[in-house]
Amino acid sequence: MKKTDKSQLFVLHFAGGNIYSLRFISAFLTDFEVIPLELPGRGKRMTAPLLHDFEEAADDIYRQIITQRNHMPFMIFGHSLGAYLALAAAQRLEQQQQPPACIFTSGNAGPGIRSTHNWHQLNDQDFIEKLTTLGGLPPEFLDSPELLEFYLPIIRADFKLAEKSSFASHRINIPIYAMMGSKEKTMGEIGNWQQFTNALFRYSLFEGGHFFIDEHAEKIAAIIRTFYHSISSTVKEKLS
Template identity: 45%
Template sequence: MQIFLLHFAGGNCYSFDFLRKQMDKDMKFLPLELPGRGKRYRESLLADKPSAIKDYVAAIRRQRNKEAYLIYGHSMGATLGLSVVKELEVLGDPPIALIVSGNAGPGLKYHEGPKRYLMNDEDFLQELVKLGGVPQEFLESAELYEHFAPILRADFETLEKDEDFEAGTKIQAPIYAIMGDEEKLADRIDNWKNFTLGHFDKQVLPGNHFFIHQHAAAIAAIIKQCCMKYSSPNSIVRCSS
């Protein structure tokens, strides 16, 4: 079983290391990353959804084997994951399920006021503090900020430039949504149900937007549960009927 992981804004292929040790040995753990960060830091950043989706689809296609697979995305990775799954379904190589976290689904208003990628540095930093998950050394180091700010701004631009991109998108694959109870719009988690023709499950765990770091075992259990539940070749058809 292959598990492809799509990172949050500002993340990279190391963003899911906290989860790796919780996974079974027979699950192939495949964290992906967009250009301009991590192992791909020499590549140009992307700042629009079609380019990011194309990049993720190409990366998955390169690494696919003949086994079943699923996709898990957190925050930005959840939003992009929906369209990635749709494209892979069109290509005839669908995942058995999409797991999403830190995100109540497309079409909702997550941020009031100016778009984050257009904010001045002071307001941008304050916004990052509100989101949580930002190391203190990042907030105190001008050098770290200068390095990571362009990555974060590009990712926020990807998310905020075309907020209606996913309107009308429906995938065949089941969706399992997870959120932290302190997250904005956690009470709207059922919104994800509108984007699948398959089965929908959900779970709300204690914590803020980066609750995932406190619940690695629970998230790994959900991944294992989805692998077992939907690994049958006909499982998506059955849950869509």
């Protein structure tokens, strides 16, 4: 893959997602190189086995970022499960003196908030009901036993990653910008993300539920661009 001279944004999908899940953001960020990543077992990595251990998943994302980085500053955006992976990858990158300029977390109030769910252990019918409440299961899935049979193991494996995630106790020295939908039950706890950084913390709430991102792509892109440029001088000083 040819590397550009643009600042990069690595995008991490939600549970059951792939590299195409958040591609709508790219249209509003043409001044950046937007690189969607995906875990094994789906999309272009369909033949690779699914991961069931969060640390292995975080290592996988870390390796993908290291491999595709250019010489420019970069950012990480993660939605839901992707938000956990963004933080875990940032911790690893900082330990290797290659930290992102900032990370953006979306649809997730952060580690430690109501983390006792074990949805991945539910039977198929109850699991589907839970997924339906989140709004991320397309209607055509419910009408197709074949699609459900194919995708449910992927979604279930990803939920296990999210529900069994763990994090090192140290804070990162990387700015965090958190976003959530106003209808999410844990939106009032979005400030929880602040305890995971020693650097700048900001957040925004959007009208909508867990998948508010589908309705606010342009606004989210504007936040990413504005926040990056607000800290870019500090980032460039660190790189020089």
